[in-house]
Amino acid sequence: MKEILQTAPELRNGVLDELSWAADRSGIFTVSSVYKWSELPSNLPTKVVDLIWKNAAPPKVQFFAWLAWKGRIKTSTFLQSIGILSANSDLNCVFCMKERETASHVLLCCMFSWRVWSNILGWWGVSWVQPGSVVGLLQWWTGVTCTKRLKAFWKSIPLAVLWSLWKQRNDIIFNKAQLHFEKLCDLIKTRIALWFRASSPSLSYSVGDLKGFCSSLLILCAVTYKSVLIWCLDWLKACCSLKEYVWAAVGLNRTWKLYGLNFYGEFLICFCFCFAAGWKSSESSGFALLLLLEIGNI
Template sequence: MQSLDHLQLSPSVPDKRSWSLSSSELFTVKSFFLALSQISGLPSVFPTKLVWNSQVPFKIKSFVWLVAHKKVNTNDMLQLRRPYKALSPDICMLCMEQGETVDHLFLHCSMTMGLWHRLFQLTKIDWVPPRSVFDMISINFNGFGSSKRGIVLWQAACFAILWVVWRERNARILRINQGIQRTFGT
């Protein structure tokens, strides 16, 4: 507030709004996001076209977008949002070994890792898992070649792995819940 003490306002000059983060001086979500990305160290460009222009059903595109931005209801997110409804302890339903986070479930879980390794073996690519799903989606692999068809197949295969992992995780949770209901008659 002290920096405003020396500011002289002129009542005869009309007020004007301006946004210094864009060349047009108008606020846009894009200019704000780019500025925020630079401050937080996030990659400034997420391959949105890769997700939204892919040749997969819309619900899978939407799902992949949510996964990339860590907005799916994995156990760690449920613990934060609704601790009374989350599975306890916070454990991955596929490997039953570690806590369930987006990056663990879709990349680092031993069950999921097997799927990724198999896909990369099919394409004869040596692979080291990236640290996050966001990074995985951002990396431009040409697993089935650089032709349009190869790119479409690669995207579909990667998105299918994410989708299948999520469906299997949910199916396991449902089986557990059905067993509990039968046991307790609720």
């Protein structure tokens, strides 16, 4: 327990925990929302199926995720249960060497696997309570709402983590590979960016750009437009020159276009023009031209 606490990812300081009612978009509990929710048919299996098969990940990764969801991946305990491994075989997890290797343990509940999941979610600025099974993980993942463009990125994350953890497990067993936390996390992020880039050939962003977007902006998938706008204004307050305002507008415009939030790019460009109107410097004309070029790409 001491080791787990010492290696646990840091939570975001200064952010209070809060309750949100998931049955209504407002997040506020109402009796009418309870009634409407109770009348809806349960479609969780359908959502999980869509998460797995309608995904930017390669087909072999989708198939592996389906096996993990059904509890059919060939872990040590599974192989022993069907007579492949003898009763004297070592069934301990290759990551921690302390617990029996089950699908839920090696892919989710192992201390090492938990650190990997927390790192990837921290890349998105998300703090979470870990589900106790792969089934619960995929069900939780389907409950997060986000824009259409961002959804394709978000859906590929669990498959990338599950696949990478399993590949790492096999490399340790069959190739005597060494466990390296930082390299594995970076590999997962690269895979996610590669899959998303391959699924969107018209996207004018490199794999490095896609990896940097989530690490540079704490974008929550369930974020509201109001909170994004407030965050935007607070960030712009830190700019103290026309040049900084311009590059802030251009950078955020290009980033939010990736997420389908074009409105914010237009807002920022207009905001910078209003600011530039009262700014007297020799740089104003050059940066005004840059803004005009950026507006043409909105």
